[in-house]
Amino acid sequence: MKKIINDPANVVDEMLDGLVRGYPQYVERIPNTGAIIRSNKASMQGKVGIVSGGGSGHEPAHPGYVGKGMLSGAVAGQVFTSPTPDQIYAAIKAVNTGSGVFLVVKNYSGDVMNFDMAKDMAELDDIPVKSIVVDDDIAVKDSLYTQGRRGVAGTVFMHKILGAAADQGATLDELDALAQKVLPNIKTIAVALSAATVPEVGKPGFELADDEIEYGVGIHSEPGYRREKLQPSKALVAELVGKIDDEQHLTADKQYAVLVNGMGATPLMEQYIFTHDLLNNLGDRGIKPAFTKIGNYMTSIDMAGISLTIFELADPQWLDYLNYPVETIAW
Amino acid sequence: MKKIINDPANVVDEMLDGLVRGYPQYVERIPNTGAIIRSNKASMQGKVGIVSGGGSGHEPAHPGYVGKGMLSGAVAGQVFTSPTPDQIYAAIKAVNTGSGVFLVVKNYSGDVMNFDMAKDMAELDDIPVKSIVVDDDIAVKDSLYTQGRRGVAGTVFMHKILGAAADQGATLDELDALAQKVLPNIKTIAVALSAATVPEVGKPGFELADDEIEYGVGIHSEPGYRREKLQPSKALVAELVGKIDDEQHLTADKQYAVLVNGMGATPLMEQYIFTHDLLNNLGDRGIKPAFTKIGNYMTSIDMAGISLTIFELADPQWLDYLNYPVETIAW
Numbered sequence: 001m002k003k004i005i006n007d008p009a010n011v012v013d014e015m016l017d018g019l020v021r022g023y024p025q026y027v028e029r030i031p032n033t034g035a036i037i038r039s040n041k042a043s044m045q046g047k048v049g050i051v052s053g054g055g056s057g058h059e060p061a062h063p064g065y066v067g068k069g070m071l072s073g074a075v076a077g078q079v080f081t082s083p084t085p086d087q088i089y090a091a092i093k094a095v096n097t098g099s100g101v102f103l104v105v106k107n108y109s110g111d112v113m114n115f116d117m118a119k120d121m122a123e124l125d126d127i128p129v130k131s132i133v134v135d136d137d138i139a140v141k142d143s144l145y146t147q148g149r150r151g152v153a154g155t156v157f158m159h160k161i162l163g164a165a166a167d168q169g170a171t172l173d174e175l176d177a178l179a180q181k182v183l184p185n186i187k188t189i190a191v192a193l194s195a196a197t198v199p200e201v202g203k204p205g206f207e208l209a210d211d212e213i214e215y216g217v218g219i220h221s222e223p224g225y226r227r228e229k230l231q232p233s234k235a236l237v238a239e240l241v242g243k244i245d246d247e248q249h250l251t252a253d254k255q256y257a258v259l260v261n262g263m264g265a266t267p268l269m270e271q272y273i274f275t276h277d278l279l280n281n282l283g284d285r286g287i288k289p290a291f292t293k294i295g296n297y298m299t300s301i302d303m304a305g306i307s308l309t310i311f312e313l314a315d316p317q318w319l320d321y322l323n324y325p326v327e328t329i330a331w
Numbered sequence: 332m333k334k335i336i337n338d339p340a341n342v343v344d345e346m347l348d349g350l351v352r353g354y355p356q357y358v359e360r361i362p363n364t365g366a367i368i369r370s371n372k373a374s375m376q377g378k379v380g381i382v383s384g385g386g387s388g389h390e391p392a393h394p395g396y397v398g399k400g401m402l403s404g405a406v407a408g409q410v411f412t413s414p415t416p417d418q419i420y421a422a423i424k425a426v427n428t429g430s431g432v433f434l435v436v437k438n439y440s441g442d443v444m445n446f447d448m449a450k451d452m453a454e455l456d457d458i459p460v461k462s463i464v465v466d467d468d469i470a471v472k473d474s475l476y477t478q479g480r481r482g483v484a485g486t487v488f489m490h491k492i493l494g495a496a497a498d499q500g501a502t503l504d505e506l507d508a509l510a511q512k513v514l515p516n517i518k519t520i521a522v523a524l525s526a527a528t529v530p531e532v533g534k535p536g537f538e539l540a541d542d543e544i545e546y547g548v549g550i551h552s553e554p555g556y557r558r559e560k561l562q563p564s565k566a567l568v569a570e571l572v573g574k575i576d577d578e579q580h581l582t583a584d585k586q587y588a589v590l591v592n593g594m595g596a597t598p599l600m601e602q603y604i605f606t607h608d609l610l611n612n613l614g615d616r617g618i619k620p621a622f623t624k625i626g627n628y629m630t631s632i633d634m635a636g637i638s639l640t641i642f643e644l645a646d647p648q649w650l651d652y653l654n655y656p657v658e659t660i661a662w
Contacts, residue, residue, distance in 0.1 A: 210333060
């Protein structure tokens with residue numbers, strides 16, 4: 001294992017300190033927790049707080065999305081490990097200004113359980129809390145660590161939509177209705193060229209041969225649905241778009257947002273080439289996305305690979321939410 | 332070689348198309364060239380144009396910095412290869428609105444020669460052009476492809492400073508004086524864990540053992556000044572800050588901006604840990620940077636490693652320039 005770290009046991013602690021010390025204008029850390037909250041307290045007054053989080057190793061998710069117009073707080077667990085309920089509750093309490101708090105949870109059993117427990121703790125203290133469990137990964141069902149489908153990069157679109165609505169004064173019930181309406185429109189699928197190495201484990205989560213790829217892997221090295229020889233970018237695009245089309249029925253009369261997401265070790269060069277092939281593939285279907293993002297938004301430490309998210313903009317207001325200005329490190 | 336590409340011969344062409352098609356709100360491409368210019372033409376009216384560029388493989392540099400408040404244009408050559416003078420000249424002509432054009436060139440023999448020739452072409456057409464050659468890499472002198480010192484990640488600070496000043500109406504002569512004053516204050520040095528693989532070459536530019544790092548490498552796999560066993564992050568920080576201190580004499584009574592730059596395959600987790608150690612090291616010297624950026628800003632395709640740039644803010648206005656709002660893909 002070749003990493004720029006000190007002690008593998010301290011990576012999360014040191015990473016979070018580096019992040020908040022580097023960007024004090026956006027974020028601060030609740031002492032002795034993995035909870036990162038907005039520095040701009042005025043921006044939260046009277047608004048519903050939005051809190052997300054999960055295991056570390058997906059940077060810039062989730063602390064990179066904390067700031068005016070997006071998340072109010074993000075709770076980081078150890079690498080690929082859910083944060084504890086008390087840490088999540090600390091974030092809920094810190095960002096609640098009387099209008100309640102909405103939780104965005106990726107669908108992993110540990111996260112679902114711990115965010116639920118934090119919600120119960122908050123309700124005992126009369127803080128109203130609602131939540132959504134994001135399960136955008138269409139690759140497989142009932143994966144390692146997950147009942148149903150996994151929550152992956154499309155979660156960032158959920159953050160953006162809800163963050164914009166909350167900043168514009170949406171109530172907790174309105175955010176809940178919005179999240180329920182948005183959720184089925186976000187679909188993601190990935191292809192991996194290599195697996196992530198968790199610092200405390202010291203070796204990759206799985207092995208791929210030098211000329212081999214795997215479709216449908218998760219962001220914690222969960223198995224995908226097929227291995228094969230490395231294909232040209234346009235063949236990878238055809239496979240991933242085809243799978244999403246099977247689910248979402250892409251058509252020229254609808255509007256879409258797309259996210260081309262690098263998994264941590266994938267050069268932007270490859271992400272832009274993939275985007276070129278993606279826009280050709282969608283163009284052949286008569287589709288020109290109304291919104292595009294390309295970069296490392298939901299990573300898996302040092303995995304090489306790309307995930308594709310296609311988000312059907314069933315309501316034209318969602319495009320305004322995506323374009324709504326934010327003050328964050330990483331959006 | 333395991334990359335998400337199609338034909339290695341077409342990587343730059345497809346990458347640039349993917350970039351401009353993904354982000355039409357910021358950039359467009361001059362047809363049949365590697366020149367990327369601002370879509371927002373109104374933002375250039377009456378202002379001096381700022382053009383940079385160089386070989387591809389350093390994404391998001393340089394097209395990611397094209398937009399209001401930063402570059403007017405960026406010219407991309409083939410991978411690790413200077414753009415041709417006619418392409419550079421096409422960008423100069425496209426962004427000139429009558430106030431002239433300022434060129435920011437990284438110090439590589441090919442770039443210096445071709446940007447000079449483009450400048451001559453522009454002057455024949457009565458477009459006033461001035462330029463700066465950035466040589467911020469303190470690691471070595473007279474490297475492969477370079478007389479003197481190499482131009483690396485600190486170039487992005489030069490883009491930002493000049494872009495802000497130009498947006499506020501600085502004249503060509505004022506930008507020239509500003510660039511000359513800024514240049515000696517920007518110092519960069521890198522450490523590599525692995526080398527980049529150029530798609531058309533198909534193998535890494537050099538080999539490091541599994542437990543080996545190299546200090547002082549360039550962004551085209553140029554040799555550094557020392558190889559040794561992998562060290563903890565805080566030891567890497569001590570080495571790099573020590574080298575910059577030898578040059579720049581870091582002191583508590585001065586203000587600094589820092590850039591922690593991932594080389595393409597370095598997870599943000601490691602970059603934030605490095606930043607934590609950096610801020611501790613500087614803190615021990617009584618220094619708290621006034622400005623910090625952490626991320627992949629000047630990469631070397633898929634190299635693993637980090638460069639550190641320390642920029643002495645000799646003029647307090649430079650901090651305002653760094654914080655000046657921009658409309659770009661990647662700043």
